Amino acid sequence: EAGVAQSPRYKIIEKRQSVAFWCNPISGHATLYWYQQILGQGPKLLIQFQNNGVVDDSQLPKDRFSAERLKGVDSTLKIQPAKLEDSAVYLCASSLGAGLDTQYFGPGTRLTVL
Amino acid sequence: AQKITQTQPGMFVQEKEAVTLDCTYDTSDQSYGLFWYKQPSSGEMIFLIYQGSYDEQNATEGRYSLNFQKARKSANLVISASQLGDSAMYFCAMMNTGFQKLVFGTGTRLLVSP
Numbered sequence: 001e002a003g004v005a006q007s008p009r010y011k012i013i014e015k016r017q018s019v020a021f022w023c024n025p026i027s028g029h030a031t032l033y034w035y036q037q038i039l040g041q042g043p044k045l046l047i048q049f050q051n052n053g054v055v056d057d058s059q060l061p062k063d064r065f066s067a068e069r070l071k072g073v074d075s076t077l078k079i080q081p082a083k084l085e086d087s088a089v090y091l092c093a094s095s096l097g098a099g100l101d102t103q104y105f106g107p108g109t110r111l112t113v114l
Numbered sequence: 115a116q117k118i119t120q121t122q123p124g125m126f127v128q129e130k131e132a133v134t135l136d137c138t139y140d141t142s143d144q145s146y147g148l149f150w151y152k153q154p155s156s157g158e159m160i161f162l163i164y165q166g167s168y169d170e171q172n173a174t175e176g177r178y179s180l181n182f183q184k185a186r187k188s189a190n191l192v193i194s195a196s197q198l199g200d201s202a203m204y205f206c207a208m209m210n211t212g213f214q215k216l217v218f219g220t221g222t223r224l225l226v227s228p
Contacts, residue, residue: 042205098214099209103161105158105160107157107158
């Protein structure tokens with residue numbers, strides 16, 4: 001069974017530029033998550049989708065971050081404009097359902113903002 | 115509110131020995147789940163083991179076992195017969211069935227030496 005796919009793996013941009021990340025969850029997984037992991041910290045949830053609806057986006061900086069999950073499968077996370085403090089690893093995860101279902105993570109995208 | 119504490123920033127162990135990684139948690143909920151993930155230098159979060167708050171027996175998965183002490187609110191990960199490939203960051207995480215957000219600790223870096 002294929003795991004969670006993410007692209008790109010690495011991205012370097014200048015501050016104030018925009019960037020987009022893509023995630024394809026495990027087939028059949030209804031719930032998709034985007035996490036931000038700053039160096040030296042554990043991942044922090046940005047947004048959670050159940051199928052193509054948003055369940056939780058309380059920690060998403062909505063003035064610059066946006067995410068969508070069209071058709072309830074793959075998802076994109078966008079940052080516009082990027083700030084220096086957005087440098088982090090962006091992890092996508094998926095689970096079969098919600099609640100205590102195990103979340104499986106992709107390889108992540110390492111973003112560096114200069 | 116829920117909180118995970120990992121007090122060991124780094125641990126060293128020799129190959130073939132056992133090692134215990136500490137994790138304590140704080141929650142007022144009775145129903146919750148505890149997870150351990152491994153994050154190698156490649157960045158992917160790899161699910162290792164899960165323990166539900168109502169599970170009477172400690173969870174085991176191959177060389178991984180979870181020493182669950184509910185009264186002490188601890189969920190330590192025990193790795194038996196360490197291998198060089200076990201060198202990585204290890205994160206403890208929990209989710210309340212009510213809050214439904216996976217919250218991570220700050221992680222412990224494990225280094226296995228030959």
